[in-house]
Amino acid sequence: MPILHHALRLGPLENNTYLIACEATRETAVVDVGFEPGSVIREIRRHDLRVRYLLNTHAHYDHVAGMREVQHEFGGEYWLHPADRPLLAILSEQGAAFGFPPADPPEDPHDLSDGQRLPLGEVSLAVIHTPGHSPGGVCFHLERDLWAGDTLFAGSVGRTDLPGGSFSQLARAIRTRLFPLGDALRVHTGHGPETTIGEERRHNPLVGVEVHLA
Ligand SMILES: [Zn+2]
Ligand SMILES: [Zn+2]
Incomplete structure (x- = not known):
């Protein structure tokens, strides 16, 4: 089933924001808006997309x-795993620790759960709970694509030294929940370039299975 997929790399930490749209209906999920919400709003308008969801990994x-500003512009249901609600409640404090300005969270959060499917036009996104970078970290899966947030990067994984992080939890989630999805799966990361499950399963220096054979 055709989908439209737009990636924007925005802000000082090179965060990837994703627009996932059903081509037939133009129903759209907006994934992770940290910085430059105005650029995201322009992109949504340019492609004439209909925002149904605002999803946080x-x-x-x-x-x-930046999620609230996009929500105010277009509406849309905001979804987050409940184990990350404590982080949402201290959004401005989190920002201050890195020198960023205060921000308000999006309104009316809905709770994501492992195994849930979010209907999006003629397709649906599956939710996979992958804690470890944060307690409520999730990935979104649709056919041959995975949006992984800061769970898995090209050649790395999300940091686990922030409150609620756990490397053993993260490694287990990646190995038991993501690797079985198949080597061909494209992985769209929260920062940096995209990768594939096969590449990371074989060569990722932190969680890969063949790294000690080289
Ligand atoms: Zn990040
Ligand atoms: Zn993060």
Whole structure:
């Protein structure tokens, strides 16, 4: 089923914001807006998309701070895993720790849960709970694509030294929940370039299975 997929790299930490749209209906999920919400709003208008969801892979400031402005512009249901609500509640404090301005979270959060499916036009996004970078970290899966937030990066994983982080939890989630999805799956990361499950399963120096054979 065709989808439209737009990636924008925005802000001082090079966060990736994603627009996932059903081509037939133009129903759209906006994933992670940390910085430059005006650019995201312009992109949504340019492609004439209909925002149904605002989805967070997790509640770190650099993924959330711009969501409210997009929500005010277009409406849309805001969804987050409940284990990250404590982080959402201290959004401005999180930002201040990195020298960023105060921000209000989006309104009326809905709770994501593992295994849930979010209907999007003629397709649906599956929710996979992958805690470890933060307690409520999730990935969104649709056919041959995965939007992974800060769970998995090209050649790395999300940091686990922030409150609520756990490397062993993160490694387990990646190995038991993401690797079985198949090597061909494209991984759209929260920062930096995209990758594939096969590339990371084989060569990721932190969680890969063949790194000690080289
Ligand atoms: Zn993060
Ligand atoms: Zn991040």
